[in-house]
Amino acid sequence: xxxxxxxxxxxxxxxxxxxxxxxxxxxxxxxxxxxxxxxxxxxxxxxxxxxxxxxxxxxxxxxxxxxxxxxxxxxxx
Amino acid sequence: xxxxxxxxxxxxxxxxxxxxxxxxxxxxxxxxxxxxxxxxxxxxxxxxxxxxxxxxxxxxxxxxxxxxxxxxxxxxxxxxxxxxxxxxxxxxxxxxxxxxxxxxxxxxxxxxxxxxxxxxxxxxxxxxxxxxxxxxxxxxxxxxxxxxxxxxxxxxxxxxxxxxxxxxxxxxxxxxxxxxxxxxxxxxxxxxxxxxxxxxxxxxxxxxxxxxxxxxxxxxxxxxxxxxxxxxxxxxxxxxxxxxxxxxxxxxxxxxxxxxxxxxxxxxxxxxxxxxxxxxxxxxxxxxxxxxxxxxxxxxxxxxxxxxxxxxxxxxxxxxxxxxxxxxxxxxxxxxxxxxxxxxxxxxxxxxxxxxxxxxxxxxxxxxxxxxxxxxxxxxxxxxxxxxxxxxxxxxxxxxxxxxxxxxxxxxxxxxxxxxxxxxxxxxxxxxxxxxxxxxxxxxxxxxxxxxxxxxxxxxxxxxxxxxxxxxxxxxxxxxxxxxxxxxxxxxxxxxxxxxxxxxxxxxxxxxxxxxxxxxxxxxxxxxxxxxxxxxxxxxxxxxxxxxxxxxxxxxxxxxxxxxxxxxxxxxxxxxxxxxxxxxxxxxxxxxxxxxxxxxxxxxxxxxx
Numbered sequence: 001x002x003x004x005x006x007x008x009x010x011x012x013x014x015x016x017x018x019x020x021x022x023x024x025x026x027x028x029x030x031x032x033x034x035x036x037x038x039x040x041x042x043x044x045x046x047x048x049x050x051x052x053x054x055x056x057x058x059x060x061x062x063x064x065x066x067x068x069x070x071x072x073x074x075x076x077x
Numbered sequence: 078x079x080x081x082x083x084x085x086x087x088x089x090x091x092x093x094x095x096x097x098x099x100x101x102x103x104x105x106x107x108x109x110x111x112x113x114x115x116x117x118x119x120x121x122x123x124x125x126x127x128x129x130x131x132x133x134x135x136x137x138x139x140x141x142x143x144x145x146x147x148x149x150x151x152x153x154x155x156x157x158x159x160x161x162x163x164x165x166x167x168x169x170x171x172x173x174x175x176x177x178x179x180x181x182x183x184x185x186x187x188x189x190x191x192x193x194x195x196x197x198x199x200x201x202x203x204x205x206x207x208x209x210x211x212x213x214x215x216x217x218x219x220x221x222x223x224x225x226x227x228x229x230x231x232x233x234x235x236x237x238x239x240x241x242x243x244x245x246x247x248x249x250x251x252x253x254x255x256x257x258x259x260x261x262x263x264x265x266x267x268x269x270x271x272x273x274x275x276x277x278x279x280x281x282x283x284x285x286x287x288x289x290x291x292x293x294x295x296x297x298x299x300x301x302x303x304x305x306x307x308x309x310x311x312x313x314x315x316x317x318x319x320x321x322x323x324x325x326x327x328x329x330x331x332x333x334x335x336x337x338x339x340x341x342x343x344x345x346x347x348x349x350x351x352x353x354x355x356x357x358x359x360x361x362x363x364x365x366x367x368x369x370x371x372x373x374x375x376x377x378x379x380x381x382x383x384x385x386x387x388x389x390x391x392x393x394x395x396x397x398x399x400x401x402x403x404x405x406x407x408x409x410x411x412x413x414x415x416x417x418x419x420x421x422x423x424x425x426x427x428x429x430x431x432x433x434x435x436x437x438x439x440x441x442x443x444x445x446x447x448x449x450x451x452x453x454x455x456x457x458x459x460x461x462x463x464x465x466x467x468x469x470x471x472x473x474x475x476x477x478x479x480x481x482x483x484x485x486x487x488x489x490x491x492x493x494x495x496x497x498x499x500x501x502x503x504x505x506x507x508x509x510x511x512x513x514x515x516x517x518x519x520x521x522x523x524x525x526x527x528x529x530x531x532x533x534x535x536x537x538x539x540x541x542x543x544x545x546x547x548x549x550x551x552x553x554x555x556x557x558x559x560x561x562x563x564x565x566x567x568x569x570x571x572x573x574x575x576x577x578x579x580x581x582x583x584x585x586x587x588x589x590x591x592x593x594x595x596x597x598x599x600x601x602x603x604x605x606x607x608x609x610x611x612x613x614x615x616x617x618x619x620x621x622x623x624x625x626x627x628x629x630x631x632x633x634x635x636x637x638x639x640x641x642x643x644x645x646x647x648x649x650x651x652x653x654x655x656x657x658x659x660x661x662x663x664x665x666x667x668x669x670x671x672x673x674x675x676x677x678x679x680x681x682x683x684x685x686x
Contacts, residue, residue: 057178060290
């Protein structure tokens, strides 16, 4: 499952970070996305729910669906 | 004694500027890096043991993969590859303690550069309040470099940091070994392992931030709050600035009169009084509006709200091909395009930055208001339509026309000249903080200085040239016979099809200095006395001299026309390209000509004349 497909407020664990291009992956990793970290979508943008704001550990990060799709997650049951 | 060069490195929003201002007292030298327009601040301080340290404030970076122009400079300096800049002797790496788990890998990335470094876990007080407990000694062992905690805004909170700095400088421990480049994934794994080891108790998400965001980022309440804030800011920019602007105007007139009485009559007196003082004064008068607007922008940035505004605006901006972060430069441009264009530096993509710069002059800056006010007062009756006043509706319409044309221009540009894939949006929303008063004041002083320097020097040269054109040859009796008048006469056949008469053509020449100069120039052409004190006399003259279609065409002209040398010079500086500057001038002039022409002929057709 991809981060952009996660339901709002559903806590998940990052399974993989892999963009189509290396640049995207580096950007996501540099700002903090890493395997094993906890993520949750906490806010949706006002127009069509875009962009999204996620909580990554204790940090809030805004990103668009295209970027979020590069992050694979496993929802925590 | 040469000072020890210490580079301040850290992610955006980790409190770098606050630490910089705290250590140096805000006394900073702002310099440009060779070849680029990125400015950096450096300042000096003395450690308790009397060592001189030069602190270099680098743009915020998350790692060594630069995203914007600002970040590229920071990375180049760190890697020692910035031309003409000596590499720093040591790095002071700042990291927000509350987000340590997320950001720790950047310390490993920087350590791999093999430069001496000291790590400060900043905002430790807030992180502890949110429940962070960690083993600092163990962290230092694991990282192999000195680690301290700090609380940048308070002197006591910086004491441990500078005491440690002194010790490190005295002992000169071996720098970390230069490591071969490891993948960021490996660095993250190591950083996460360290974090697991040293964090005794994990902090919770800041409660206040969560509570505020529930309203501020709410899909309905969020945009409403943003709109209300913008409305309040605009209200404040225009109503609070009236007094100071009158005062500056008065001071310029007084200074002019005083110099006029001091200097012998003649060309030199005329140059100083009517050229330099009047010309520079016409730009400086906007300083109060710019300061008020910037004070709000700085407060919103320091509090952490600005990133939220960019989040809320992103999808809307994206529809026209820009990203949410272009919002701040465009907002600034409503006061003045110059600071707006300068602040476009924060935009990551070069193409998006260019697009933003190209459309910034279409935002209705405050220099257009004197022109709009004059023409509206003269030609639009103050009758009410419904609950609104027709004059107010026309003014509002002119603002909307600016925004709509900017959006259209961006839409077209993004599909032609600045075509490219959309830049990804990956943006941290910082924890809310009470802005530090000193930071805001220092930021304000820096920006005011930059505006005055930029606008002042450009306008000084322009004012002298335009004064010359409007005053010579000496035999001229009245503006019509001067060089400006002759150039206007040459332009008149070109401008006649859009309804402009000779007088307008002449007034547009000195009006190139700044938009509001056209009001004074029209006064001169129509030989109306005392236009500077009241525009009523001029409005009455224009009512007789111009037809309504001409007046409306003149308004349309000013929605688009780049009648501001200072803006063009700023575009040249920021794009470092004559071609883009020429393009901006040509396309805005083209829009002005076509727009004025359409308005002129359409209104003539509608009026049946």
